[in-house]
Amino acid sequence: MADTYTIISPENLVYKKTDLLLDNVMHYCPGCSHGTVHKLIAEVIDEMGIQESTIGIAPVGCSVLAYNYIDIDWQEAAHGRAPALATAVKRLMPDKIVFSYQGDGDLAAIGTAETIHACNRGENIVMVFINNGIYGMTGGQMAPTTLPGMPASTCPTGRDVKRDGNPLKITELLAQLPGTCFVTRHSVHTPGNVRKTKKALRKAFENQLANKGTSLVEVVSTCSSGWKMTPVQSNKWMEENMLPYYPLGDIKDE
Amino acid sequence: MAKAKGAIVVDTVTCKGCNICVSACPTQVIKLADQVNGKGYHYAYMANPDACTGCSNCAIMCPDTCITVYRVKQTSAEPTIH
Ligand SMILES: Cc1ncc(C[n+]2csc(CCOP(=O)(O)OP(=O)(O)O)c2C)c(N)n1
Ligand code: SF4
Ligand code: SF4
Ligand code: SF4
Ligand SMILES: [Mg+2]
Numbered sequence: 001m002a003d004t005y006t007i008i009s010p011e012n013l014v015y016k017k018t019d020l021l022l023d024n025v026m027h028y029c030p031g032c033s034h035g036t037v038h039k040l041i042a043e044v045i046d047e048m049g050i051q052e053s054t055i056g057i058a059p060v061g062c063s064v065l066a067y068n069y070i071d072i073d074w075q076e077a078a079h080g081r082a083p084a085l086a087t088a089v090k091r092l093m094p095d096k097i098v099f100s101y102q103g104d105g106d107l108a109a110i111g112t113a114e115t116i117h118a119c120n121r122g123e124n125i126v127m128v129f130i131n132n133g134i135y136g137m138t139g140g141q142m143a144p145t146t147l148p149g150m151p152a153s154t155c156p157t158g159r160d161v162k163r164d165g166n167p168l169k170i171t172e173l174l175a176q177l178p179g180t181c182f183v184t185r186h187s188v189h190t191p192g193n194v195r196k197t198k199k200a201l202r203k204a205f206e207n208q209l210a211n212k213g214t215s216l217v218e219v220v221s222t223c224s225s226g227w228k229m230t231p232v233q234s235n236k237w238m239e240e241n242m243l244p245y246y247p248l249g250d251i252k253d254e
Numbered sequence: 255m256a257k258a259k260g261a262i263v264v265d266t267v268t269c270k271g272c273n274i275c276v277s278a279c280p281t282q283v284i285k286l287a288d289q290v291n292g293k294g295y296h297y298a299y300m301a302n303p304d305a306c307t308g309c310s311n312c313a314i315m316c317p318d319t320c321i322t323v324y325r326v327k328q329t330s331a332e333p334t335i336h
Contacts, residue, residue, distance in 0.1 A: 004261045004300070004303045004306075007259060007260065007261040007308075007324045007325070007326050008261050008263060008324050009324070012261075012308075012324040012325055012326050013322070013323075013324055014260075014308055014310055014323050014324060014325045015310040015313040015314070015321070015322065015323035016322045016323075017319040017322070018319075021319055025268050025318070026317070026318055028317065028318075029270075030270035030271060030272035030295065030317075031270070031272035031273070031274050031317055032317055033317065034317070035316075035317030035318050035319070036315065036316075036317045039314075039317075039319050188315075190278070190315075191278055191309075191310075191311035191314055191315055194314050194315060195314070230273065231272040231273060231274055232272075232273050232274060232276075232277045235274070235277075
């Protein structure tokens with residue numbers, strides 16, 4: 001068998017960080033799903049050769065600094081307004097490829113109106129939705145997506161549906177709207193799921209090149225700091241608790 | 255059939271010791287070091303290098319993309335007898 005030091009040579013290279021990921025060390029907590037999804041978006045843009053023409057819309061939430069990590073053009077939206085800004089950018093520059101990137105507090109709470117109306121208008125954009133069931137950035141408050149019984153800093157004994165209402169499956173709701181062409185839910189908690197998420201992102205960007213309308217890719221994610229678990233425990237907890245409520249797979253593909 | 259054999263290189267400066275690569279490796283190659291890096295994280299390293307197949311699971315799972323993967327196709331020293 002070859003020895004490790006002889007294997008480590010350029011002709012044997014099979015995986016390296018894409019050049020689209022900048023050298024800035026991500027500010028995310030160890031194990032945060034945001035980093036994994038950033039990487040996949042960067043790889044898809046790289047592999048499609050669309051670096052020069054892609055514009056990302058960053059949200060408010062933990063991923064507010066997303067523009068520091070992927071080497072493309074970006075705009076920063078006010079909290080929840082990424083789909084509105086993406087609409088403007090895409091309409092003013094239809095030759096550009098535009099995607100929004102948002103957390104669940106951003107997309108499904110403060111920005112619900114912008115989300116629904118962009119999808120209903122069928123804006124020709126990609127929307128990436130990181131659903132970690134919590135407001136990560138501000139200290140782990142309950143989000144519309146927090147599961148029944150799931151603790152958060154504003155419901156330390158768990159979400160009580162009688163008091164707090166039901167978790168919002170906004171992705172299923174958006175699939176009902178005629179403007180969406182591709183609505184799909186994925187995760188990045190296993191290597192197989194990471195590969196599927198990347199394929200879905202690729203398809204979403206290709207839909208935009210084909211002028212098909214709004215593609216929404218939800219990634220059920222973890223927030224180990226907010227959930228108060230290790231990253232590996234968070235992945236397991238997510239699989240056991242989040243995925244039954246937010247099942248993976250295509251909801252709409254036209 | 256040629257047997258693949260791999261190796262990884264971890265960027266120990268940017269590694270956050272999250273343990274995700276350790277749990278993603280099907281052949282238990284990776285461990286977290288007893289030592290810490292400049293940020294105080296127990297960084298990942300190849301504790302069992304002979305078991306690495308170069309499958310890249312660890313690298314695609316790493317949220318901070320700290321892992322580079324290499325893989326060789328082994329050519330058998332002896333000719334295969336059919
Ligand atoms: C108009 C406005 N209201 C409230 C806030 C406070 N705030 C910042 S981030 C955030 C929620 C973020 O949660 P999410 O979108 O789920 O992102 P995560 O951090 O979980 O990735 C809130 C309420 C703000 N910045 N601006
Ligand atoms: S608070 Fe949660 S969402 Fe924010 S960086 Fe940390 S783990 Fe990620
Ligand atoms: S997944 Fe990446 S950041 Fe986490 S321990 Fe492994 S190499 Fe370090
Ligand atoms: S490349 Fe595959 S076998 Fe090698 S350390 Fe990574 S996960 Fe383990
Ligand atoms: Mg969130």
